[in-house]
Amino acid sequence: xxxxxxYMKAYEWVQAAFCVAFIVAQIFLDLRLPExxxxxxxxxxxxxxxxEIWVQGAFMLVYALGSVVCAxxxxxxxxRIGASFSRRLRRLMFxxxxxxxxxxxxxxxxxxxxxxxxxxxTQVQMVIIMVFQIAIRAPIAAIWAFTKISGxxxxxxxxxxxxxxxxxxxxxxxxxxxxPKFKLMQELTDDITRVTRENLTGLRVVRAYNxxxxxxxxxxxxxxxxxxxxxxxxRAMASVMPMMNIIFTCLPLVIYWTGAHIxxxxxxxxxxAGYSERHMIxxxxxxxxxxxxxxxxxxxxxxxxxxxxxxGSVSAKRINEVLDTKPSIVDGSATAGLDGMTGEVxxxxxxxxxxxxxxxxxxxxxxxxKQGETVAFIGSTGSGKTSLVNLVPRFYDATEGEVLxxxxxxxxxxxxxxxxxxxxxxxxAVLLKGTVGSNVxxxxxxxxxxxxxxxxxxxxxxxxxxxxxxxxxxMDGQYNAEISQGGANISGGQKQRLSIAxxxxxxxxxxxxxxxxxxxxxxTDRQLRSALKQETAGVTSLIVAQRIGTIMDADQIIVLDxxxxxxxxxxxxxxxxxxxxxxxxxxxxSEEELAI
Numbered sequence: 001x002x003x004x005x006x007y008m009k010a011y012e013w014v015q016a017a018f019c020v021a022f023i024v025a026q027i028f029l030d031l032r033l034p035e036x037x038x039x040x041x042x043x044x045x046x047x048x049x050x051x052e053i054w055v056q057g058a059f060m061l062v063y064a065l066g067s068v069v070c071a072x073x074x075x076x077x078x079x080r081i082g083a084s085f086s087r088r089l090r091r092l093m094f095x096x097x098x099x100x101x102x103x104x105x106x107x108x109x110x111x112x113x114x115x116x117x118x119x120x121x122t123q124v125q126m127v128i129i130m131v132f133q134i135a136i137r138a139p140i141a142a143i144w145a146f147t148k149i150s151g152x153x154x155x156x157x158x159x160x161x162x163x164x165x166x167x168x169x170x171x172x173x174x175x176x177x178x179x180p181k182f183k184l185m186q187e188l189t190d191d192i193t194r195v196t197r198e199n200l201t202g203l204r205v206v207r208a209y210n211x212x213x214x215x216x217x218x219x220x221x222x223x224x225x226x227x228x229x230x231x232x233x234x235r236a237m238a239s240v241m242p243m244m245n246i247i248f249t250c251l252p253l254v255i256y257w258t259g260a261h262i263x264x265x266x267x268x269x270x271x272x273a274g275y276s277e278r279h280m281i282x283x284x285x286x287x288x289x290x291x292x293x294x295x296x297x298x299x300x301x302x303x304x305x306x307x308x309x310x311x312g313s314v315s316a317k318r319i320n321e322v323l324d325t326k327p328s329i330v331d332g333s334a335t336a337g338l339d340g341m342t343g344e345v346x347x348x349x350x351x352x353x354x355x356x357x358x359x360x361x362x363x364x365x366x367x368x369x370k371q372g373e374t375v376a377f378i379g380s381t382g383s384g385k386t387s388l389v390n391l392v393p394r395f396y397d398a399t400e401g402e403v404l405x406x407x408x409x410x411x412x413x414x415x416x417x418x419x420x421x422x423x424x425x426x427x428x429a430v431l432l433k434g435t436v437g438s439n440v441x442x443x444x445x446x447x448x449x450x451x452x453x454x455x456x457x458x459x460x461x462x463x464x465x466x467x468x469x470x471x472x473x474x475m476d477g478q479y480n481a482e483i484s485q486g487g488a489n490i491s492g493g494q495k496q497r498l499s500i501a502x503x504x505x506x507x508x509x510x511x512x513x514x515x516x517x518x519x520x521x522x523x524t525d526r527q528l529r530s531a532l533k534q535e536t537a538g539v540t541s542l543i544v545a546q547r548i549g550t551i552m553d554a555d556q557i558i559v560l561d562x563x564x565x566x567x568x569x570x571x572x573x574x575x576x577x578x579x580x581x582x583x584x585x586x587x588x589x590s591e592e593e594l595a596i
Contacts, residue, residue, distance in 0.1 A: 004124065004316040007088060007323075012081050019077035019132050026070035027141045029063045031148060034290040036060045078132035086125035089319060093117040096322055101329040102395050103355050108322065111194030116322055119189055120315035127312030134301045135309075142298035145291045155258045160292050163247050164299055170243055171303040175310060178233045182311040185233065186318060188226035195222045201486070233311075244300045251296055255289050328355075329394050335417040337406020343371040343421075343509035343540035345392060350401035352387060360399070361387045362563045369556070371509075374541040376551035378584060379560035385544040386427055388560070389512050392542065393422050405510070423503030425516040427544075429495035431487030436463070436472055437479045439487075440501045458505055465535045466501035467520075467528045468494065493520055500528070504535060511541040517550050525550060548585045557581070 008016075036056045097105070097113055105113070149157070199206060199215050206215050337344075345368070352362040362384045369375040377385045390396055391403050394410050403410045410418060431439050440459045459479055463469050471494055475481035487495040496516060503511055511532075517525050529550065532541075545551045552571045559567030559574060559581045567578030574581040 003320055004089075007092065008081075008085060009088070012084060015077045015081050016132070019074055019081070020136060022070045022073045022077070023132070023137045024140065026067050026074065027137065027144055029067040029070065030141070031144055031291070031294065032063050033060055034148075034287045036063070037287065037290060074133060074137075078129045081132065082125045082129040085128055086121050089121045089124065090117055093121070093319065093322055096325070099327045099329075100325070101327055101397075102390075103328050104325055107325075109190070109194065111197055112190040113322065114197075115186065115190045115193050116315075116318050120186065120318050123312050123315035124319065127309060127316075130305055130308060134305045138298040138301045138305070142295050142302075145294040145298070149288050149291045149295075156255050156288050156292070159251060159254045159258065160295060163251050163296055166247060167244065167296075167299045167303055170240065171306050174236050174240060175306055178236050179310040179314075181229050181233050181236075183314045185226065185229045185311070186314055188222065188229055192219070192222045192226055195219050237308075240303060244303065248293070248296055248300065251292060252289055255292060329397060329415070331414050332412040333414065334408050334412045335414055337408045337421075341371075341406040343538075344404075344406055345369040345375075345510060345540060345542065346402075346404040346407075347388075347391075348402040348404065350388075350391065350398045350403060352384075352391060352396065352399045354396075360563055365401070365565060367556070367558055367565070367568065369510075369540050369542060371540055372538045373555040374543060374551075374553070375556045375558065376543040376545055376554035377558050377560060378545055378548070378551060378581070380580075380584075382562075383560040384563040385560055386514055389514055389542055389544055392510070392512060393419065393424055420506075421509045422512060423506045423508035423510070424512045425496075425499050425503050425514060427514040427516070429487065429492070429499040429516075431483050431490075431495055431498060433485040434483055435477070435480050436475070436483060436498065439483055439498055440505050442502055459501075462501040462505035463498070465504045465528075465531045466497045467524050467531065468497035468501055471497075493524070496520065497524075497528070500532075504532075509539060511536060511539060513541065513543045513545075515544045515546060518546055522549065529553075559584075 036059050040053055040056045040060075093113075093116065097117070108116075149160075195215075195218050199219065206212060347365045347367050350362060350365040351360050353360045365388060367375065377388060379385055387396070391398050392405065392410065394415065397411060405413070405418065405421060432442070437456065437459050440462055441455060456479065460469070463472055463479070471490075472478060472481065483489065483498075487498070490498075496518075497520070500513075500516060503513075517528065520528065525547075526549075533553075543551055543554065548571075551557055555570070557567070557569065557571060557574055558565055559578050561580050567574050567581050569577065575585060
């Protein structure tokens, strides 16, 4: 838990210091009240002046109001620290996750990262607030109150010691029971987040296959698991309060019962100050009881704090796991390629396998895509096509060999500089909540077009090249039309065209199309490729495709089979020299279409 405090800023530590100062002031004021109670008790039992009693009562009121003011500032500063600290943790978590490669994302899982960024941060925020309101105050108050009653009756002291001992034992037992459950609870929260997310994102598939019952069963299982764990921890924590209340109620009775015997044995002789021994002991009894209640209440608060602290500690550990993770993809220093080289991609004896896997996905891949060339990749499902193109933007790093862009190893590039060279269209079209224009101009390639009219024209041109102008201009608001999260309010083909438009808008040196035309009909596919060919003249294109018709005109086609290159050449050359390519071609096109 303490490790996460390194993310606190200097001004928050200053606020914490003010908070502690007000805590000390409040304790001082609270512990002065029994002294005035003692004086009032002695005045009342000896027939003292009523006006003096009113004066002492007025002092008590001033101290009590001062304590209330201190309490307000304690809550104020604690809430500010908790809110600002949790905001920073959420931002750090978000920024850290954005720096993760797919390897780290897969390690934690999306559902877990969401839970850590929301629920876990909230748990830490609650603990931070409780630390200032309880954890700091309680030990100071207990020690200070103990110094006030030191030297009092051994019977009274023994009663307080027994009460504290019972509370300590009970707290230790409960913590040992609930600590593992709190860790499990956060993991179960990950599970229920995952199941809910899967159901919402795959709702159409679930309904199409009448799988609502299956999904409900999965959700009920996850829900019952977290509910059972929460009930266990809640019952364990609920058992604390009755025990604390019993101690809190019985302790004054023991003190008063013991005090009654002590007073009964005391002398009633009046001393020079006008007080008898009995009067003195009775006043001490009132003061001791009050201080004893302060001590017991402090331990009660600490016990409650120790019950909630384990969950906060688990959450803090989970947050630190994310923040302490070093991304496998790190920035280089290069901001540009070699002089005279533009849009060139080269693979030199590249092999790749996923983390934790013994088998290579790609083995000994070598090819060069020169400026303006179109290089296509084709092969059966699982042959490594997507894995290959993912090495260029460093979604993963090559295990062996080198991937070069403009003569420089991609590992040496600053990531921002590398991404500015690329226009990537992933296999699954991804749109963000916003408008058509904001999705197409996403990132803006660092060009920072300030003129809105020029930006709008660039967006329109990109959408037109991607063959999306017709459906966009028929939408309400046209280029300002709303796009829902994930593009749920438009079709798959429309999402794919807007994704292509996004890449075109960037005007990159290298396009990467990862099976980006599969949702398009043949007519639109042909028109789009024709428009792209005109628009991207002089720009390198890497295309992953399933359809032969999409890549027949490519300058170079690379055929993959089980991660190895089994053919390389043009369409006509491969039909003659590569059996795998010919088999793929014949299975999808007629002899006339293949121009054999």
